[in-house]
Amino acid sequence: MGIISKIREWISRMLSKSDIKGVYGIDIAVTDSMIRAIDKWDRMYAGNAAPKGVHSLRLEHAVVREFANTAINEMALKVSNDKLDAIMKNALENLNKNLQRGLATGAMIIKPLGADKVQYVPQSQFIPVEYDVNGRLIKVIFPEIKRMGDNDYRIRLEYHALDYEKGLTITNRAFRSNDGVSLGAEIPLTAVAEWAELIPKIAYPLMLRPSFGYYVNPIDNTVDGSHSGVSVFAGAEEVIRKADIQFGRLDWEFESGERAIDVDEAVLKPVTDPFTGKKRAEMPKLNERLFRGVNVSAGTSGDFYHEFSPQLRQADFIAGLEEYKREIEFAVGLSYGDISNPQTVDKTATEIKSSKQRKFDTVTAIQNNLRVCLEDLCYSLAFYNGLTQSGYELSVNFEDSILADDETKRASDRQDVSMGIMPLWEYRMKWYGEDEETAKKMTSDSTAEVIE
Structure with missing residues (x-):
């Protein structure tokens, strides 16, 4: 079992609550039901949650990739301080792929490692301790596990506790474990070479904001009603399972036929x-x-x-699979055609625009939460670089290409039609999803011949 799996197992165990209580005398801000949900979303994202004997289509991966690509591919970030600008842009080089994991598990943290490096931590690998009234994570534990040999592990707990009046306190504690799951006995940090230079406890009384960027999905938590993040595909779990099963039927139809x-x-x-x-x-x-x-x-x-x-019935199975995909798109807030085949269903212009508006609203909400995350990340990096009083300004802009580009292109095509550059039937094919014969029939172009 890999170290990441060990961390997931450690966090998902019910015993971890009592472990934390015994070490810090505090309760964690995540329920048993939420722990199980996060673990399930993590396994779904990895393609390990399909029913036994069913091949996963990895639709979860397609969903989060589409959201991440749309949300940040045209993001423009600029910090007025050149040094901080360079640090931020370097830190965000791998934002896309890590945001995908955050979208899948419900939340993620971008944690500075010193003055110029960061670590991305998905919700499945940190332990929330306390949120403020606005849902901002102010106390959290980051576990780190090292395997030293068979039945010999070292576990480090890094606890960040923010008090809006007293500032930030970070503590580091180490433990020796026989299984990498239970904490075991506490040991000095110097017992592990990589941790020897860490300070057991350090206070930053002037740090009155989180020491990291925290991103959480803009989705209501109906699992336990807490501030913990919910996966972007949480509302489509059952339909995703049905799609995987339907693909299995399609695959069997070809094999058996x-x-x-x-x-x-x-x-x-x-x-x-x-x-x-x-x-x-x-x-x-x-x-x-x-x-x-x-x-x-x-x-x-x-x-x-x-x-x-035998006569193959693949058309019926494919139609069913595409319908499941469209149900997934509707449930998670994507546009029709993002993961389904856009040519397999007739849609009116109103339906197309409505689905794009749905995606636009979802992506905009993701971008707004991501902006808050990046603002806190920039401040924390400025703090570690002594630049909080430098008067720096952070600008994060997202292009609204989901709607704007299509509307602009559509208006341009309408102008081409009015000028006679583009035939009306071609416009209908492009924007109404009609085939050539239907488009020409609808425009009553009796003189045009259908191209075979």
């Missing part, structure tokens, strides 16, 4: 396997996958060959 020819054993040639010495029957110079040896001559008027070639 493979053409085969049943051949009477009387016409098969007996041969001896040169390696095992065992005898077997085979059809010389023919495809082993195509022919099957059975006793078919009885009652078949002496026929030695029967073809097995």
